Structure formats: C-alpha cells, structure tokens
Amino acid sequence: MSDPNRLHISYSAFQFADESWTGRADRWTATFYTPSAPQVGTAVITRVIPGVHPNPFEAFDVDPGLLDRIPGVLFTEDGQLTPVLRDAFGYDPSVLLLLESVEVEPEWRGKGVGMSLAVTALRRLAGAPRSVAVTYPAPIHPQHTDGEECPYESDDPEVRRPDELATVALRKAWAKHGFRPLADGVYALPLRHSA
Numbered sequence: 271m272s273d274p275n276r277l278h279i280s281y282s283a284f285q286f287a288d289e290s291w292t293g294r295a296d297r298w299t300a301t302f303y304t305p306s307a308p309q310v311g312t313a314v315i316t317r318v319i320p321g322v323h324p325n326p327f328e329a330f331d332v333d334p335g336l337l338d339r340i341p342g343v344l345f346t347e348d349g350q351l352t353p354v355l356r357d358a359f360g361y362d363p364s365v366l367l368l369l370e371s372v373e374v375e376p377e378w379r380g381k382g383v384g385m386s387l388a389v390t391a392l393r394r395l396a397g398a399p400r401s402v403a404v405t406y407p408a409p410i411h412p413q414h415t416d417g418e419e420c421p422y423e424s425d426d427p428e429v430r431r432p433d434e435l436a437t438v439a440l441r442k443a444w445a446k447h448g449f450r451p452l453a454d455g456v457y458a459l460p461l462r463h464s465a
Contacts, residue, residue, distance in 0.1 A: 277310065277383065278303055279391055295323050300391035302383065311374035313388040315395060318366040320351050339406045340368055343456040354452050355402060359460050365398045369405035389447050396461040403459045405449065407440040409433045
C-alpha cells in the first residue's frame with residue numbers, strides 16, 4: 271500500500287505545430303500530487319533550444335503566458351543569446367528551461383514543497399548537457415475582474431507593496447535551491463554541466 275503523503279509528479283506537454291513539431295518551444299506542466307490529494311501544486315516550464323527554435327524573443331513577446339522579463343535578459347532582439355549565461359556559467363546553454371510559475375495549494379504552502387518539486391521537475395526535463403533553468407522570482411498576482419482594485423498596486427513610492435516583500439523572500443528561497451542572480455531580477459541554475 272502506498273504512503274498517502276508521498277509526493278509524486280506527473281507531466282503533460284503542450285507543443286506548437288510546425289513542419290516537424292520540433293521547431294518551436296514546448297511548454298510543460300508538472301503536477302505535484304499525493305495518492306490522497308489529486309493536486310498539491312503545479313509548475314509551468316517552457317523548454318527552449320537556442321539555435322533550433324525560431325527567434326525566442328519574438329515568440330515570447332507574442333505569448334502572454336510567458337514572463338516578459340526573462341527574454342529581455344537572455345536574448346537579443348534578433349534571437350541570439352546574450353552573453354549573460356556564458357559570463358555566469360562559462361558556456362552557452364544547449365537547453366533553456368524557463369520556469370514560468372509555481373503554484374501550491376494553500377494547505378501545502380510554506381513547507382518548501384513547491385520549490386523542491388519544481389527543481390526536481392526541471393532536472394527531469396533537462397535531458398541534455400549544458401541545460402540551464404531560468405526564472406524570475408516574484409509572487410503570482412491573483413486574477414482580478416474588470417474594475418476590481420488590485421491590492422498589490424500603490425501610487426505612493428514610500429509604501430512597500432506586499433509583492434515587493436514577497437519577491438525578496440522568494441529570491442532568498444530560490445537561492446537556497448542553487449539559483450543565482452543573472453540580471454534584472456532573473457535567476458538561473460545550471461542543471462547539467464556536461465554529458
């Protein structure tokens with residue numbers, strides 16, 4: 271009989287059609303669960319192969335699901351890699367795993383479950399030498415209906431918003447998992463250095 275509290279990860283992928291189904295980045299959802307809880311949390315990860323996928327910067331610009339800060343740090347306007355990763359790790363990555371979001375059910379929050387499982391999922395999806403995970407540690411804002419005031423916004427520059435305080439805490443937590451700052455709040459973790 272399996273332990274009802276043992277954590278598991280299942281994966282699903284969304285691929286974009288092109289001639290071969292391999293020329294565009296694919297998006298993965300890793301779902302964390304236990305035998306007694308159908309969903310503990312999820313991580314959304316987009317896998318990019320530099321030099322294979324067409325201009326990633328443009329692809330991200332038109333895809334509102336992806337974080338907008340990451341492409342500006344990693345790619346030039348024509349889709350080439352900036353030197354930021356080479357400067358940080360000593361090589362250009364063969365695979366980039368962009369961690370778009372990690373969400374954990376309320377009863378599992380504050381236990382470190384989401385980050386630990388997200389890092390495990392990133393390592394499983396790396397699959398190639400010189401793979402690097404990249405994220406922009408920041409809280410996910412709740413969805414608001416039109417006209418609803420967002421509690422995370424303030425016109426007063428002296429007021430520290432709740433999301434600013436959460437961002438500082440999240441950056442420290444991701445650093446404990448091996449992520450380090452690159453530029454403009456983007457963090458990276460080398461997953462596989464060599465074959």
